[in-house]
Amino acid sequence: MDLSPTSVLLCPPLDISHSSAGGVIFDSSSLRQQTTIPKAFIWPSSDRPAATEELDAPVVDLGGFFHGDEESTMRAAKLVANACERHGFFQVVNHGVSELLARDALDFTDEFFRLPLCDKLRARRKPGGVWGYSGAHADRFSSKLPWKETLSFGYREAAGSERVVIDYFVSVLGEEFERMGLAYQMYCEAMTGLSLAIMELLAISLGADRMTYREFFDDSRSIMRCNYYPPCQEPEMTLGTGPHCDPTALTILQQDHVGGLEVFSGRAWRYVRPVHNALVVNIGDTFMALSNGRYKSCLHRAVVNRHRERRSLAFFVCPREDKVIRPPPPPSSSEDVGGGPRLYPDFTWAQFMDFTQRHYRADMRTLRSFAKWLESSSSATAT
Numbered sequence: 533m534d535l536s537p538t539s540v541l542l543c544p545p546l547d548i549s550h551s552s553a554g555g556v557i558f559d560s561s562s563l564r565q566q567t568t569i570p571k572a573f574i575w576p577s578s579d580r581p582a583a584t585e586e587l588d589a590p591v592v593d594l595g596g597f598f599h600g601d602e603e604s605t606m607r608a609a610k611l612v613a614n615a616c617e618r619h620g621f622f623q624v625v626n627h628g629v630s631e632l633l634a635r636d637a638l639d640f641t642d643e644f645f646r647l648p649l650c651d652k653l654r655a656r657r658k659p660g661g662v663w664g665y666s667g668a669h670a671d672r673f674s675s676k677l678p679w680k681e682t683l684s685f686g687y688r689e690a691a692g693s694e695r696v697v698i699d700y701f702v703s704v705l706g707e708e709f710e711r712m713g714l715a716y717q718m719y720c721e722a723m724t725g726l727s728l729a730i731m732e733l734l735a736i737s738l739g740a741d742r743m744t745y746r747e748f749f750d751d752s753r754s755i756m757r758c759n760y761y762p763p764c765q766e767p768e769m770t771l772g773t774g775p776h777c778d779p780t781a782l783t784i785l786q787q788d789h790v791g792g793l794e795v796f797s798g799r800a801w802r803y804v805r806p807v808h809n810a811l812v813v814n815i816g817d818t819f820m821a822l823s824n825g826r827y828k829s830c831l832h833r834a835v836v837n838r839h840r841e842r843r844s845l846a847f848f849v850c851p852r853e854d855k856v857i858r859p860p861p862p863p864s865s866s867e868d869v870g871g872g873p874r875l876y877p878d879f880t881w882a883q884f885m886d887f888t889q890r891h892y893r894a895d896m897r898t899l900r901s902f903a904k905w906l907e908s909s910s911s912a913t914a915t
């Protein structure tokens with residue numbers, strides 16, 4: 533790992549190196565010229581078995597649901613219930629998000645990640661924050677680095693937020709990025725609309741009042757993340773994104789045609805074949821808690837390849853920070869959704885987000901570890 537100091541302003545020869553600002557920076561364009569990858573990117577062999585089979589997950593047609601066709605809605609709800617009880621993963625088509633808008637968002641992802649490092653670092657993530665540019669999270673972690681660059685920013689649909697994404701791009705990168713900001717503003721608006729429709733379908737599939745989750749998330753806070761996975765000279769030694777469950781409630785992911793997303797199901801990693809014009813939907817930890825464990829938070833990862841770059845846009849839906857996460861009662865019985873004893877304590881997204889960012893690296897056991905940490909910290913304050 534070349535840690536020779538260098539100045540950010542000189543757009544260093546793109547190794548992992550200390551920036552003049554003290555953080556560690558990474559840019560792949562020179563790293564990938566080398567025959568091997570730095571040790572920091574090598575993941576334990578237990579995390580790396582190659583997926584040989586395809587995931588059996590439904591591609592749910594939302595057309596009938598959007599047109600109020602009850603029979604088609606029930607069919608979709610049944611497919612969703614079965615998939616979410618098994619692995620928390622399905623894809624959707626006829627989702628109402630315009631193909632042009634989706635393609636623009638992906639094209640602007642290319643435009644951003646092709647910028648010189650100096651420009652990308654003008655958007656660099658601040659320590660302790662989530663928004664901004666990150667190269668392999670090299671400023672946060674020193675091992676098991678993911679072979680990716682990311683750009684993350686927030687979105688909320690509230691009065692006065694009509695320009696929240698546009699203003700972020702203009703303030704961080706300059707007026708010439710207003711078009712990029714507008715494309716992502718419109719994309720986040722479309723994703724929010726789709727996420728509320730999916731929340732309604734999830735409620736129907738759980739036998740809860742169909743407006744329950746739609747109302748719970750009507751003032752949702754979202755995190756938009758653009759992932760860029762460069763080609764890698766040793767793809768079998770690293771991962772684009774390590775095995776994890778999203779701590780958020782629901783993820784709507786647009787992936788390009790390259791492939792690399794894998795889901796752990798049936799005791800094996802299984803690859804997800806990209807479906808043209810489909811969007812990937814996966815359940816996160818927060819929704820697993822909202823369904824009292826009936827729907828599974830999807831354990832997934834992203835692998836990289838030797839020859840082709842890959843892009844994905846992940847839209848993470850989160851509840852307003854102070855809302856208490858607890859399963860709603862279904863309309864017909866006093867039991868919570870998901871039935872049986874509560875599996876997780878009440879918590880707020882603010883507490884959980886703080887935990888994933890400051891106390892614990894999000895990975896396969898995040899919610900369980902968070903619940904234990906919460907109980908131990910509440911019993912400590914109670915004594």
Ligand SMILES: C=C1C[C@]23C[C@H]1CC[C@H]2[C@]1(C)CCC[C@@](C)(C(=O)O)[C@H]1[C@@H]3C(=O)O
Pocket residue numbers: 662669678755757773774775776777778779780848885888889893894895
């Ligand atoms: C709240 C979040 C933290 C992460 C981005 C969103 C939802 C997914 C999380 C993440 C992708 C899970 C794997 C590890 C992680 C560090 C990453 O690879 O990016 C996580 C994100 C993060 O902490 O930045």
Ligand SMILES: O=C(O)CCC(=O)C(=O)O
Pocket residue numbers: 757759773778785787792793832833834843844846
């Ligand atoms: O790029 C992908 O396909 C998955 C990315 C992911 O899981 C994430 O960003 O949380």
Ligand SMILES: [Fe+2]
Pocket residue numbers: 776777778783832
């Ligand atoms: Fe994820």
